[in-house]
Amino acid sequence: MKSILKSIVFCYFMCHGFLLSAQDVADARSTELSININNFISRYLSFSDRDFSIEDPYTMMIHRSTTNKDKFFRFGFGLDLRFTNDKVEDDFGTDDERSTRGISTNLRFGVEKRKMIHPRFRMHYGQDVVLGYNSFKTESDQGSSFESNGRGFLVGYGPVVGISFLINDRISIWTESTLYLTYSNFRQESSFNGQNGDIAKTSELVFDIQEPLSINFKIKL
Numbered sequence: 001m002k003s004i005l006k007s008i009v010f011c012y013f014m015c016h017g018f019l020l021s022a023q024d025v026a027d028a029r030s031t032e033l034s035i036n037i038n039n040f041i042s043r044y045l046s047f048s049d050r051d052f053s054i055e056d057p058y059t060m061m062i063h064r065s066t067t068n069k070d071k072f073f074r075f076g077f078g079l080d081l082r083f084t085n086d087k088v089e090d091d092f093g094t095d096d097e098r099s100t101r102g103i104s105t106n107l108r109f110g111v112e113k114r115k116m117i118h119p120r121f122r123m124h125y126g127q128d129v130v131l132g133y134n135s136f137k138t139e140s141d142q143g144s145s146f147e148s149n150g151r152g153f154l155v156g157y158g159p160v161v162g163i164s165f166l167i168n169d170r171i172s173i174w175t176e177s178t179l180y181l182t183y184s185n186f187r188q189e190s191s192f193n194g195q196n197g198d199i200a201k202t203s204e205l206v207f208d209i210q211e212p213l214s215i216n217f218k219i220k221l
Helices: 002-028 038-044
Strands: 031-036 060-065 071-089 095-118 121-140 146-166 171-192 195-210 216-220
Touching: 060 216, 071 121, 095 146, 121 171, 146 195
Parallel strands: none
Antiparallel strands: 031 060, 031 216, 060 071, 071 095, 095 121, 121 146, 146 171, 171 195, 171 216
16 A cells, blocks of 8 residues: 555656746746837838838748757748729720739748847847738729739748847847748739720749848747
């Protein structure tokens, strides 16, 4: 009987120690949230003399640490909604007001490794898989009946490399450069006065290089 009780007590403390160890590992992992501030700058500040776009398709990034303190999972997300009204001249010389409604989503997920190169600076490098989808509809009922629908998708893969400036243990600012090999496919259909028009299909395989122009604000949750 005593041997059975000793075995039970031994198993209890072994299991309790294992659970505490697992809890310590879980507590040691961290989650970080990043917001891309370039999109806000581009949307709300005017740069009339610039001939390039500083917008980035990924508005938000989430990093989750692994059991290896220098290795992180990464997930990026971007959503862009478009609502515009434009006046154009149709084939009969009449001003036509056309409205466009569209949505564009971009996802990327991958892994990255980090290395301190200075007490305030940290380098990271890794790889991503990227996915994208966009859709729009343009229509008008003034002067002439016009409608155009388009949708497309994108897939890709490639390396990333970047650098972070550490403000403190929880807050940092970072930027990175990417080189994605992407394949995209897009289809657009149009109709005019009820008559089916052209159907345009495009597909391309390209290297998409993102220069380190995006500034991201990161906080450790």
